[in-house]
Amino acid sequence: MKKFSLALVMFMSLTVYSFAQTQDSIQAIPIDKSPADIVYFPVRAAFERDITKKPIVRIIYSRPQRRGREIFGKLEDYGKVWRTGANECTDVKFYKDIKIGDKEIKAGEYSLFTIPNKDKWTIIFNSVTDKWGAYFYDKAKDVLRLDVPVKTPPTPIEAFTILFKEDNGKGAKMLMGWDNSFIEVPISFN
Template sequence: MRNIFVIVFALLCFSAKAQESTSTEVKFPLADPSPADILYFPINTPKVKDGEVLKPVIKIIYSRPQKKGREIFGVLEQYGKVWRFGANESTEIRFFKKVTIGGKKIKAGTYSLFAIPNKDKWTLIVNTQTDRWGAFTYDATKDLVRVDVPVKALSKPIEYFSLTFTPIATGATLIAAWDKTQVELPIGF
Protein backbone atom coordinates (compact mmCIF):
# COMPACT_ATOMS: atom_id res chain seq x y z
CA MET A 1 0.00 0.00 0.00
CA ARG A 2 2.87 2.27 0.84
CA ASN A 3 4.33 1.75 -2.65
CA ILE A 4 1.04 2.88 -4.26
CA PHE A 5 1.14 6.17 -2.31
CA VAL A 6 4.75 6.76 -3.32
CA ILE A 7 3.95 6.09 -6.99
CA VAL A 8 0.86 8.35 -6.96
CA PHE A 9 2.84 11.10 -5.20
CA ALA A 10 5.68 10.81 -7.73
CA LEU A 11 3.23 10.95 -10.65
CA LEU A 12 1.53 14.06 -9.23
CA CYS A 13 4.87 15.80 -8.71
CA PHE A 14 6.04 14.88 -12.21
CA SER A 15 2.75 16.10 -13.73
CA ALA A 16 2.95 19.42 -11.86
CA LYS A 17 6.59 19.89 -12.90
CA ALA A 18 5.73 19.11 -16.55
CA GLN A 19 2.89 21.66 -16.56
CA GLU A 20 5.13 24.25 -14.94
CA SER A 21 7.86 23.84 -17.52
CA THR A 22 5.53 23.91 -20.56
CA SER A 23 3.45 26.90 -19.55
CA THR A 24 4.90 30.27 -20.38
CA GLU A 25 3.64 33.58 -19.20
CA VAL A 26 1.69 35.42 -21.88
CA LYS A 27 2.58 39.08 -22.30
CA PHE A 28 -0.41 41.21 -23.20
CA PRO A 29 -0.05 44.64 -24.81
CA LEU A 30 -0.46 47.65 -22.56
CA ALA A 31 -3.68 49.64 -22.68
CA ASP A 32 -3.64 52.09 -25.56
CA PRO A 33 -3.41 55.77 -24.59
CA SER A 34 -5.93 56.52 -27.39
CA PRO A 35 -8.81 54.20 -26.51
CA ALA A 36 -11.03 52.79 -29.22
CA ASP A 37 -14.69 53.75 -29.21
CA ILE A 38 -17.83 52.93 -31.17
CA LEU A 39 -20.61 55.35 -32.09
CA TYR A 40 -23.99 54.43 -33.56
CA PHE A 41 -26.84 56.32 -35.12
CA PRO A 42 -29.38 56.19 -33.64
CA ILE A 43 -27.25 56.73 -30.54
CA ASN A 44 -29.14 54.20 -28.39
CA THR A 45 -28.98 51.36 -30.94
CA PRO A 46 -26.70 49.09 -28.88
CA LYS A 47 -28.84 49.64 -25.78
CA VAL A 48 -32.06 48.33 -27.34
CA LYS A 49 -34.22 46.35 -24.94
CA ASP A 50 -35.85 43.03 -25.63
CA GLY A 51 -38.92 43.58 -27.79
CA GLU A 52 -37.81 46.97 -29.12
CA VAL A 53 -37.02 47.42 -32.78
CA LEU A 54 -34.19 49.87 -33.36
CA LYS A 55 -31.83 49.10 -36.21
CA PRO A 56 -28.55 50.91 -36.76
CA VAL A 57 -28.15 53.21 -39.74
CA ILE A 58 -24.50 54.17 -39.13
CA LYS A 59 -21.70 52.73 -37.01
CA ILE A 60 -18.30 54.38 -36.53
CA ILE A 61 -15.25 52.70 -34.99
CA TYR A 62 -12.49 55.14 -34.07
CA SER A 63 -9.71 55.82 -31.57
CA ARG A 64 -9.78 58.86 -29.32
CA PRO A 65 -6.45 60.69 -29.00
CA GLN A 66 -5.99 63.11 -26.10
CA LYS A 67 -4.94 66.74 -26.14
CA LYS A 68 -2.49 66.32 -23.20
CA GLY A 69 -1.69 70.05 -23.19
CA ARG A 70 -0.59 70.02 -26.83
CA GLU A 71 -1.65 72.42 -29.57
CA ILE A 72 -3.60 70.17 -31.91
CA PHE A 73 -4.69 71.64 -35.25
CA GLY A 74 -2.02 73.45 -37.19
CA VAL A 75 0.75 71.88 -35.07
CA LEU A 76 0.23 68.20 -34.07
CA GLU A 77 -2.20 67.70 -36.96
CA GLN A 78 -0.84 69.99 -39.63
CA TYR A 79 -3.09 72.10 -41.80
CA GLY A 80 -3.47 70.91 -45.37
CA LYS A 81 -2.38 67.30 -44.66
CA VAL A 82 -4.56 64.19 -44.65
CA TRP A 83 -5.39 63.02 -41.12
CA ARG A 84 -6.84 59.64 -40.09
CA PHE A 85 -9.75 61.33 -38.21
CA GLY A 86 -8.71 59.93 -34.85
CA ALA A 87 -5.74 57.83 -33.77
CA ASN A 88 -4.26 54.43 -34.56
CA GLU A 89 -6.11 52.68 -37.40
CA SER A 90 -8.02 54.87 -39.80
CA THR A 91 -11.57 55.57 -38.63
CA GLU A 92 -14.16 53.23 -40.12
CA ILE A 93 -17.74 54.14 -40.89
CA ARG A 94 -20.37 51.56 -41.76
CA PHE A 95 -23.61 52.49 -43.47
CA PHE A 96 -26.35 49.90 -43.00
CA LYS A 97 -28.31 51.43 -45.88
CA LYS A 98 -27.75 53.86 -48.72
CA VAL A 99 -26.83 57.39 -47.59
CA THR A 100 -26.13 60.73 -49.25
CA ILE A 101 -23.10 62.85 -48.35
CA GLY A 102 -22.27 66.07 -50.17
CA GLY A 103 -24.90 65.27 -52.80
CA LYS A 104 -23.33 61.87 -53.60
CA LYS A 105 -25.16 58.60 -52.97
CA ILE A 106 -23.10 55.99 -51.14
CA LYS A 107 -24.27 52.39 -50.98
CA ALA A 108 -24.42 50.37 -47.76
CA GLY A 109 -20.98 49.14 -46.72
CA THR A 110 -17.87 49.89 -44.68
CA TYR A 111 -15.58 52.79 -45.56
CA SER A 112 -12.88 54.89 -43.94
CA LEU A 113 -13.08 58.52 -42.83
CA PHE A 114 -10.23 60.95 -43.29
CA ALA A 115 -9.97 64.70 -42.92
CA ILE A 116 -7.80 67.50 -44.20
CA PRO A 117 -7.96 70.12 -41.44
CA ASN A 118 -7.42 73.79 -42.23
CA LYS A 119 -7.91 76.86 -40.09
CA ASP A 120 -11.32 77.90 -41.45
CA LYS A 121 -12.60 74.72 -43.13
CA TRP A 122 -11.98 71.01 -43.23
CA THR A 123 -12.31 68.58 -46.08
CA LEU A 124 -14.00 65.41 -44.82
CA ILE A 125 -13.35 62.33 -46.94
CA VAL A 126 -15.16 59.00 -47.30
CA ASN A 127 -12.74 56.47 -48.80
CA THR A 128 -13.08 52.80 -49.80
CA GLN A 129 -9.73 51.75 -48.31
CA THR A 130 -10.16 50.11 -44.88
CA ASP A 131 -8.03 48.24 -42.34
CA ARG A 132 -5.08 50.62 -42.55
CA TRP A 133 -2.92 52.14 -39.82
CA GLY A 134 -3.33 55.89 -39.84
CA ALA A 135 -3.16 57.82 -43.09
CA PHE A 136 0.28 56.58 -44.06
CA THR A 137 -1.04 54.58 -47.04
CA TYR A 138 -4.00 56.87 -47.81
CA ASP A 139 -4.93 56.62 -51.50
CA ALA A 140 -6.91 59.60 -52.86
CA THR A 141 -7.93 57.56 -55.92
CA LYS A 142 -10.18 55.54 -53.57
CA ASP A 143 -12.13 58.58 -52.34
CA LEU A 144 -15.89 58.29 -52.78
CA VAL A 145 -16.67 61.82 -51.71
CA ARG A 146 -14.96 64.92 -50.34
CA VAL A 147 -16.98 67.56 -48.54
CA ASP A 148 -15.74 70.93 -47.30
CA VAL A 149 -17.25 71.93 -43.97
CA PRO A 150 -16.73 75.08 -41.91
CA VAL A 151 -14.83 75.07 -38.62
CA LYS A 152 -16.62 76.15 -35.46
CA ALA A 153 -14.44 77.51 -32.65
CA LEU A 154 -15.25 76.16 -29.18
CA SER A 155 -14.86 78.29 -26.04
CA LYS A 156 -13.60 75.34 -23.94
CA PRO A 157 -11.19 72.69 -25.19
CA ILE A 158 -12.27 69.06 -25.60
CA GLU A 159 -9.58 66.75 -24.13
CA TYR A 160 -10.40 63.62 -26.17
CA PHE A 161 -11.21 63.58 -29.88
CA SER A 162 -14.97 63.05 -29.77
CA LEU A 163 -17.72 62.11 -32.20
CA THR A 164 -21.48 62.18 -31.84
CA PHE A 165 -24.61 62.37 -33.97
CA THR A 166 -27.56 64.72 -33.85
CA PRO A 167 -30.76 63.86 -35.73
CA ILE A 168 -31.96 66.16 -38.52
CA ALA A 169 -35.10 65.95 -40.67
CA THR A 170 -33.18 64.44 -43.60
CA GLY A 171 -30.94 62.05 -41.60
CA ALA A 172 -28.19 62.84 -39.08
CA THR A 173 -25.27 65.19 -38.58
CA LEU A 174 -21.93 63.74 -37.57
CA ILE A 175 -20.24 66.15 -35.16
CA ALA A 176 -16.50 65.89 -34.50
CA ALA A 177 -14.66 67.96 -31.89
CA TRP A 178 -11.19 68.10 -30.38
CA ASP A 179 -9.31 70.87 -28.63
CA LYS A 180 -11.19 74.06 -29.55
CA THR A 181 -12.34 72.89 -32.99
CA GLN A 182 -15.65 71.41 -34.12
CA VAL A 183 -16.87 70.35 -37.55
CA GLU A 184 -20.20 68.92 -38.72
CA LEU A 185 -21.03 66.59 -41.60
CA PRO A 186 -24.70 66.17 -42.67
CA ILE A 187 -25.57 62.63 -43.77
CA GLY A 188 -28.88 62.05 -45.53
CA PHE A 189 -30.85 58.80 -45.60
Protein backbone atom coordinates in the same frame (compact mmCIF):
# COMPACT_ATOMS: atom_id res chain seq x y z
CA MET B 1 -5.65 7.16 -6.81
CA LYS B 2 -2.15 8.40 -5.88
CA LYS B 3 -1.23 8.68 -9.60
CA PHE B 4 -4.36 10.72 -10.25
CA SER B 5 -3.63 13.02 -7.26
CA LEU B 6 -0.03 13.49 -8.39
CA ALA B 7 -1.16 14.26 -11.96
CA LEU B 8 -3.75 16.73 -10.64
CA VAL B 9 -1.15 18.51 -8.49
CA MET B 10 1.25 18.74 -11.45
CA PHE B 11 -1.51 20.03 -13.72
CA MET B 12 -2.53 22.68 -11.16
CA SER B 13 1.10 23.75 -10.69
CA LEU B 14 1.59 24.13 -14.44
CA THR B 15 -1.68 26.04 -14.74
CA VAL B 16 -0.72 28.47 -11.95
CA TYR B 17 2.79 28.90 -13.46
CA SER B 18 1.31 29.44 -16.94
CA PHE B 19 -1.20 31.99 -15.62
CA ALA B 20 1.55 33.88 -13.77
CA GLN B 21 3.65 34.00 -16.97
CA THR B 22 0.65 35.24 -18.96
CA GLN B 23 -0.13 37.90 -16.35
CA ASP B 24 3.49 39.11 -16.43
CA SER B 25 3.33 39.26 -20.24
CA ILE B 26 0.08 41.23 -20.18
CA GLN B 27 1.48 43.72 -17.68
CA ALA B 28 4.55 44.21 -19.91
CA ILE B 29 2.36 45.38 -22.82
CA PRO B 30 1.84 49.15 -22.63
CA ILE B 31 -1.74 50.39 -22.70
CA ASP B 32 -2.57 52.37 -25.84
CA LYS B 33 -2.73 56.11 -25.16
CA SER B 34 -5.42 56.45 -27.86
CA PRO B 35 -8.12 53.93 -26.93
CA ALA B 36 -10.57 52.74 -29.56
CA ASP B 37 -14.22 53.74 -29.38
CA ILE B 38 -17.40 52.88 -31.28
CA VAL B 39 -20.31 55.22 -31.96
CA TYR B 40 -23.65 54.35 -33.58
CA PHE B 41 -26.58 56.18 -35.07
CA PRO B 42 -29.20 55.89 -33.74
CA VAL B 43 -27.12 56.48 -30.64
CA ARG B 44 -28.14 53.37 -28.67
CA ALA B 45 -28.61 51.11 -31.71
CA ALA B 46 -26.16 48.50 -30.42
CA PHE B 47 -28.26 48.08 -27.26
CA GLU B 48 -31.55 47.61 -29.13
CA ARG B 49 -33.22 44.32 -28.19
CA ASP B 50 -35.55 44.39 -31.20
CA ILE B 51 -33.40 42.75 -33.91
CA THR B 52 -35.53 44.25 -36.67
CA LYS B 53 -34.24 47.71 -35.69
CA LYS B 54 -30.82 48.04 -37.28
CA PRO B 55 -28.25 50.77 -36.83
CA ILE B 56 -27.86 53.18 -39.74
CA VAL B 57 -24.20 54.12 -39.14
CA ARG B 58 -21.37 52.63 -37.07
CA ILE B 59 -17.98 54.29 -36.63
CA ILE B 60 -14.92 52.67 -35.05
CA TYR B 61 -12.10 55.09 -34.28
CA SER B 62 -9.23 55.80 -31.89
CA ARG B 63 -9.36 58.74 -29.48
CA PRO B 64 -6.01 60.52 -29.19
CA GLN B 65 -5.62 62.83 -26.19
CA ARG B 66 -4.67 66.49 -26.28
CA ARG B 67 -2.40 66.44 -23.18
CA GLY B 68 -1.70 70.19 -23.34
CA ARG B 69 -0.61 70.18 -26.98
CA GLU B 70 -1.88 72.49 -29.70
CA ILE B 71 -3.41 70.14 -32.23
CA PHE B 72 -4.49 71.63 -35.57
CA GLY B 73 -1.84 73.64 -37.37
CA LYS B 74 0.86 72.19 -35.07
CA LEU B 75 0.58 68.47 -34.25
CA GLU B 76 -1.68 67.88 -37.27
CA ASP B 77 -0.68 70.10 -40.18
CA TYR B 78 -3.31 72.15 -41.98
CA GLY B 79 -3.96 71.06 -45.54
CA LYS B 80 -2.73 67.46 -45.13
CA VAL B 81 -4.73 64.23 -45.10
CA TRP B 82 -5.32 63.08 -41.52
CA ARG B 83 -6.41 59.61 -40.44
CA THR B 84 -9.14 61.28 -38.31
CA GLY B 85 -8.12 59.88 -34.97
CA ALA B 86 -5.13 57.71 -34.15
CA ASN B 87 -3.75 54.29 -35.03
CA GLU B 88 -5.81 52.49 -37.72
CA CYS B 89 -7.80 54.66 -40.08
CA THR B 90 -11.33 55.37 -38.86
CA ASP B 91 -13.82 52.77 -40.07
CA VAL B 92 -17.37 53.79 -41.06
CA LYS B 93 -20.13 51.34 -41.90
CA PHE B 94 -23.37 52.53 -43.49
CA TYR B 95 -26.10 49.92 -43.17
CA LYS B 96 -28.15 51.54 -45.94
CA ASP B 97 -27.72 54.14 -48.68
CA ILE B 98 -27.59 57.67 -47.23
CA LYS B 99 -26.69 61.24 -48.15
CA ILE B 100 -23.75 63.18 -46.77
CA GLY B 101 -24.64 66.81 -47.46
CA ASP B 102 -26.26 66.53 -50.89
CA LYS B 103 -24.07 63.63 -52.07
CA GLU B 104 -25.23 60.02 -52.03
CA ILE B 105 -23.11 57.19 -50.64
CA LYS B 106 -23.98 53.51 -50.91
CA ALA B 107 -24.33 51.12 -47.99
CA GLY B 108 -20.95 49.57 -47.17
CA GLU B 109 -17.72 50.07 -45.26
CA TYR B 110 -15.39 52.99 -45.80
CA SER B 111 -12.41 54.62 -44.18
CA LEU B 112 -12.86 58.20 -43.01
CA PHE B 113 -10.11 60.73 -43.61
CA THR B 114 -10.16 64.49 -43.19
CA ILE B 115 -8.09 67.42 -44.34
CA PRO B 116 -8.23 69.96 -41.51
CA ASN B 117 -7.80 73.65 -42.29
CA LYS B 118 -8.30 76.69 -40.11
CA ASP B 119 -11.72 77.60 -41.56
CA LYS B 120 -12.95 74.31 -43.08
CA TRP B 121 -12.34 70.55 -43.09
CA THR B 122 -12.60 68.32 -46.11
CA ILE B 123 -14.40 65.10 -45.18
CA ILE B 124 -13.30 62.06 -47.22
CA PHE B 125 -14.91 58.63 -47.43
CA ASN B 126 -12.50 56.19 -49.09
CA SER B 127 -13.04 52.60 -50.24
CA VAL B 128 -9.74 51.25 -48.82
CA THR B 129 -10.27 49.98 -45.26
CA ASP B 130 -8.28 48.19 -42.54
CA LYS B 131 -5.08 50.22 -42.91
CA TRP B 132 -2.91 51.89 -40.30
CA GLY B 133 -2.87 55.67 -40.36
CA ALA B 134 -3.07 57.70 -43.56
CA TYR B 135 0.13 56.23 -45.00
CA PHE B 136 -1.83 54.10 -47.48
CA TYR B 137 -4.33 56.81 -48.40
CA ASP B 138 -5.06 56.79 -52.16
CA LYS B 139 -7.09 59.73 -53.51
CA ALA B 140 -8.14 57.61 -56.50
CA LYS B 141 -10.14 55.44 -54.07
CA ASP B 142 -12.21 58.36 -52.72
CA VAL B 143 -15.94 57.71 -52.85
CA LEU B 144 -17.11 61.08 -51.48
CA ARG B 145 -15.60 64.44 -50.48
CA LEU B 146 -17.37 67.29 -48.73
CA ASP B 147 -16.17 70.58 -47.20
CA VAL B 148 -17.67 71.70 -43.89
CA PRO B 149 -16.97 74.84 -41.84
CA VAL B 150 -14.96 74.72 -38.61
CA LYS B 151 -16.57 75.86 -35.36
CA THR B 152 -15.01 76.67 -31.99
CA PRO B 153 -16.21 74.76 -28.91
CA PRO B 154 -16.91 76.67 -25.67
CA THR B 155 -13.93 74.88 -24.06
CA PRO B 156 -11.10 72.82 -25.59
CA ILE B 157 -11.92 69.16 -26.26
CA GLU B 158 -9.39 66.91 -24.49
CA ALA B 159 -9.90 63.67 -26.45
CA PHE B 160 -10.73 63.50 -30.15
CA THR B 161 -14.44 62.69 -30.27
CA ILE B 162 -17.00 61.61 -32.85
CA LEU B 163 -20.68 61.57 -31.94
CA PHE B 164 -24.11 61.97 -33.50
CA LYS B 165 -27.00 64.26 -32.74
CA GLU B 166 -30.51 64.15 -34.19
CA ASP B 167 -31.22 66.82 -36.80
CA ASN B 168 -34.90 67.73 -36.34
CA GLY B 169 -36.17 64.50 -37.93
CA LYS B 170 -34.22 65.18 -41.16
CA GLY B 171 -31.40 62.85 -40.22
CA ALA B 172 -28.38 63.46 -38.04
CA LYS B 173 -25.25 65.50 -37.71
CA MET B 174 -21.99 63.69 -37.22
CA LEU B 175 -19.88 65.86 -34.91
CA MET B 176 -16.10 65.54 -34.80
CA GLY B 177 -13.94 67.64 -32.55
CA TRP B 178 -10.62 67.97 -30.80
CA ASP B 179 -8.79 70.82 -29.08
CA ASN B 180 -10.27 74.14 -30.28
CA SER B 181 -12.08 72.86 -33.38
CA PHE B 182 -15.20 70.91 -34.20
CA ILE B 183 -17.27 70.26 -37.30
CA GLU B 184 -20.77 69.08 -38.12
CA VAL B 185 -21.36 66.76 -41.07
CA PRO B 186 -25.02 66.63 -42.23
CA ILE B 187 -26.38 63.13 -42.87
CA SER B 188 -29.82 62.34 -44.24
CA PHE B 189 -31.43 58.95 -44.64
CA ASN B 190 -33.46 57.81 -47.63
